[in-house]
Amino acid sequence: MTKNTSGPEFSDFLASRRTTRDFLTTPVPEELIDQLLTDAMTAPSWSNTRPYLVGIASGERRDRISKEFLSRWEAASAALKPGIMGKLKLFITRYGLPKSDYKVFRPYPNDLKPRQQKVGAELYGFLEIPRDDKQKRQAQWGRNYEFFGAPVSLFIFTHSGLGEYSVSDAGLFMQNLMLSAHAQGLGSCAQGASALWAEPVRAEFKVPKEYKLLCGIAIGYQSDAKVNSFQADRLPISEIKLATDD
């Protein structure tokens, strides 16, 4: 089969995809979303089982989920502020406490923590948000819950019966989807943040009980906001190549 894309062109294309964290409100036609899904389905899959399902939220459905997320985030972030009242309210009402299908926030292992801290420090530094300005940091993180303004949020569910291989398949699917979006002139942001509270998402779709919410993907056209020119560090391959005995 002939291919139109040369190796170096393809490498450039891959490298030019960057996470989008500010979107225009311009709607994305349903046919275009279907094209992204069709492209995503060309990813390899464990015994071709495709152990994932996708919820597509746009329009009022998107707005309802965002509203509930923002409300829960407000309750959760009140507890992060100094003072006892916010913490007490969260403890008593439990409204805002993470309730995810998969564990979203967990302590980073010691060997990975420096990488997580680096990208955080660099992103907030780029946005000129001081390290100790918790309010601004929380506000920036809170933008996750309006999907950074994106008109569409996809929600990826994986079959719990295949364990890690469902999640791995979903990752391959997501990467194809985000590259397809990039090729179509769309931006995307994978969002673990969108899996923090599963209930408001499950309430919007008919999700079989064995499917668990893994994460969201915000999709839309990029704005020219500064945050979209942030370039996360790309680790050299020497960092991931295992040493050998010889």
Ligand SMILES: Cc1cc2nc3c(=O)[nH]c(=O)nc-3n(C[C@H](O)[C@H](O)[C@H](O)COP(=O)(O)O)c2cc1C
């Ligand atoms: C599964 C997954 C979840 C992510 N969750 C978030 C998120 O909740 N919020 C966010 O701003 N970025 C999120 N990201 C984006 C990463 O921070 C980003 O991919 C990384 O810093 C590398 O930057 P790049 O995509 O521009 O190359 C997520 C990425 C992945 C793969």
